Amino acid sequence: MARKRNHLPEIYGVEVTxxxxxxxxxxxxxxxxxxxxxxxxxxxxxxxGDIVDLKIDKKKRSYAExxxxxxxxxxxxxxxxxxxxxxxxxxxxxxxxxxxEQLKYKRQQVADALERIAKVELPEIPETLGSECEWxxxxxxxxxxxxxxxxxxxxxxxxxxxNDSGNALGFHIPGAFDKVLHIxxxxxxxxxxxxxxxxxxxxxxxxxxxFYNIKNNTGLLRTLMLRIASTGxxxxxxxxxxxxxxxxTDILTAVRDRFPEITSxxxxxxxxxxxxxxDQEVISFSGPEYIEEEMEGLKFVINxxxxxxxxSLQAYELYKVARSFAGxxxxxxxxxxxxxxxxxxxxGTGTIANFVARQAxxxxxxxxxxxxxxxxKLNAEVNGLDNTxxxxxxxKDILTDEFVRQHxxxxxxxxxxxxxxxxxxxxxxxxxxxxxxxxxxxxxxATQARDIALLDxxxxxxxxxxxxMFPHTHHVxxxxxxxxx
Numbered sequence: 001m002a003r004k005r006n007h008l009p010e011i012y013g014v015e016v017t018x019x020x021x022x023x024x025x026x027x028x029x030x031x032x033x034x035x036x037x038x039x040x041x042x043x044x045x046x047x048x049g050d051i052v053d054l055k056i057d058k059k060k061r062s063y064a065e066x067x068x069x070x071x072x073x074x075x076x077x078x079x080x081x082x083x084x085x086x087x088x089x090x091x092x093x094x095x096x097x098x099x100x101e102q103l104k105y106k107r108q109q110v111a112d113a114l115e116r117i118a119k120v121e122l123p124e125i126p127e128t129l130g131s132e133c134e135w136x137x138x139x140x141x142x143x144x145x146x147x148x149x150x151x152x153x154x155x156x157x158x159x160x161x162x163n164d165s166g167n168a169l170g171f172h173i174p175g176a177f178d179k180v181l182h183i184x185x186x187x188x189x190x191x192x193x194x195x196x197x198x199x200x201x202x203x204x205x206x207x208x209x210x211f212y213n214i215k216n217n218t219g220l221l222r223t224l225m226l227r228i229a230s231t232g233x234x235x236x237x238x239x240x241x242x243x244x245x246x247x248x249t250d251i252l253t254a255v256r257d258r259f260p261e262i263t264s265x266x267x268x269x270x271x272x273x274x275x276x277x278x279d280q281e282v283i284s285f286s287g288p289e290y291i292e293e294e295m296e297g298l299k300f301v302i303n304x305x306x307x308x309x310x311x312s313l314q315a316y317e318l319y320k321v322a323r324s325f326a327g328x329x330x331x332x333x334x335x336x337x338x339x340x341x342x343x344x345x346x347x348g349t350g351t352i353a354n355f356v357a358r359q360a361x362x363x364x365x366x367x368x369x370x371x372x373x374x375x376x377k378l379n380a381e382v383n384g385l386d387n388t389x390x391x392x393x394x395x396k397d398i399l400t401d402e403f404v405r406q407h408x409x410x411x412x413x414x415x416x417x418x419x420x421x422x423x424x425x426x427x428x429x430x431x432x433x434x435x436x437x438x439x440x441x442x443x444x445x446a447t448q449a450r451d452i453a454l455l456d457x458x459x460x461x462x463x464x465x466x467x468x469m470f471p472h473t474h475h476v477x478x479x480x481x482x483x484x485x
Contacts (some may be wrong), residue, residue, distance in 0.1 A: 008056040013072060016043060016050040019105040023093035023474030031056065031064065041066050045087055047096055049075030077101055082135070082187055088152075089181050090174035092188070092472040103128040103468060106476035110445045110466045114480075117449035120456045128466040128476065129321070131314045137471065138188040139229055139293070139312045143197060144275070145169050145221040146180035147211040167211040169201040169224065178214050193226045196236060196259055200224065203254050212241050220247055223275050227302065230312035233263040233291035237304045239277060243269045252285045263291050266304050278305060278371075295319070296330075298354060298383050306375050307348050311469045318441070318467045318477055319355050325439045325463055325481035326412045328359035340411035343435070345399065345426070350376025350390060352414055352441075357385045364407050365390045366398050396425040401432055410435040421447030427454045434458065438482040443469075445478050452480065460485050 009031060020026040025046035028038045040063045046052060051073035054066040081095035094102050106128045114122055131137055149168035170183035185194050204221055212219035220242050227235035236255065240248055248267060256265055264287040268280045282289065282304045293300040293308060295316050302308050309315030339361040344353040347365030349372045357363050365388065367373050373392040380388045391398050413435040415422065438459060442448035452461065463481035
C-alpha cells in the first residue's frame with residue numbers, strides 16, 4: 001500500500017547544496033537512520049547555502065521532493081524577491097537569486113547536459129550571455145480571466161471576510177486549473193501592460209460583466225494577450241467566451257479611448273472548451289491586425305497567432321551568436337555565387353532565415369506550422385528578400401535525401417527545434433547531407449545533448465554559447481557549432 005502523504009517526515013537543519021533541473025534547489029541526506037545511503041531532495045524556492053526545515057511531499061527510491069517549512073539560516077546568496085506574487089504564481093522561480101548567480105547555474109545546466117548526455121569532446125564553455133534587461137523584457141504576456149480568484153489556505157482558514165471581488169485577471173496557479181491568481185503588477189513586461197490589464201479588469205468589474213468559469217464554460221471575459229514590441233507598438237487581443245456584441249463593443253471602445261497608443265486592438269469569440277485561438281477568427285476592432293518588430297533594419301510582422309522570441313532585445317543577441325557560429329559575417333561582400341547555401345530547419349516565422357539571408361546565396365526554411373510559413377514568406381517580402389524558400393510540413397517528411405538533392409547540399413545548416421529535439425530520421429538526413437557546419441540552437445540542453453551524441457558520428461563540437469532569454473527563470477538557450485570531422 002502506498003504511504004500516505006501525511007506519514008512522510010519533516011526533517012530539520014538541512015543544508016541546501018546546489019541547483020537542479022526545473023529551477024529547484026537540492027540537498028543530499030538520509031531521511032531516516034535506517035536508510036542505506038543519502039538521496040537527493042529537490043526543493044523549490046531554496047538557495048544554495050540555505051539551512052532549512054523541510055516537509056517531504058514525495059518519496060521515491062532515489063530521490064524525494066519537499067517544500068520549505070522555515071528558513072533557519074538564509075544563504076548569503078539569497079536576495080529579496082521583487083514581486084509580491086513570488087512563490088505563488090509559479091513563474092520567475094529564481095527571483096531570490098542574484099542575476100549573476102542565475103547565469104552561473106544556467107551555464108552549469110548546459111555543461112552538465114553536454115558532458116553527461118552527449119559525452120563528446122567539448123571546447124571550453126563560456127559564461128552565459130546575460131540579458132541587458134533583467135525586468136520588463138517580455139514582449140508578450142498571456143493572462144487568464146476567471147470568476148475563481150485564488151485564495152491561500154491561510155486566508156481561507158482564518159475565517160476572515162473577503163471584501164474584494166471573487167473575479168481575477170492574472171495567471172493560473174500551478175496544480176489548480178480552475179483557480180487564477182489576480183495580478184496587479186507583473187515585472188516581466190513594460191508597466192504599460194499593467195495599466196491596460198488593470199483598466200480592463202476595473203472596467204469589467206464596474207459594469208458587472210461576467211468573468212469566465214472554466215468548469216461551466218460560461219462568462220464573457222476569457223483571456224487577454226498583450227504584446228509590446230521593441231518598436232513601441234502595442235497589440236491587445238481580448239478573447240470573449242460569449243458573442244455579446246453590445247458588451248464586447250462597450251469594453252473595446254473603453255480600452256481604445258483610454259489607450260489611444262494601442263496600435264492593434266483585436267478580439268476573438270471563443271466558445272470552445274480550451275483557450276487556444278489557433279483555430280479561431282481574430283477580428284480587428286481598431287488598427288491593423290499586426291504590429292512590427294525590428295532587428296538590424298529588418299522588419300518582422302507579428303499577428304495575434306505569430307511566434308516571435310519573447311525577449312526582443314536578447315533575441316537579437318541570440319541570432320548574432322547563431323550567425324557568427326555559421327560563419328556568416330554581416331560585413332562580408334562576397335559575390336552571390338560565393339555565398340553559402342543555408343538550410344534553416346524549424347524556421348518558425350523565418351526570423352533567423354531572414355536575419356541571415358543577406359549573407360547567404362539562398363536560405364531554405366522548413367517548418368511544421370503552415371501559418372508560420374505564411375508569416376515567414378510575408379516577412380521576406382516586406383524586407384525585399386528574394387533569396388528565401390519556405391516549406392511547410394512535418395520535418396521528417398519534408399527533409400529527405402531527395403529534398404537535399406533537389407535543393408542542393410547546404411554549406412550551413414541552422415536547426416532550432418522544439419523542446420523535444422530532432423526526430424532520428426531528421427538526424428539521419430542531416431548526416432547524409434553532410435553540411436560543413438551545423439549551428440544548433442536549443443531551448444532544452446538535454447535534448448540538444450542527445451542529438452549531438454547522434455551527430456558525433458560525423459561532427460565535432462567546436463563552440464558553445466549559453467544565452468539567457470528569460471531572467472529569473474531556470475530556462476536557458478544554448479547555441480552549439482558543429483563541424484565535419
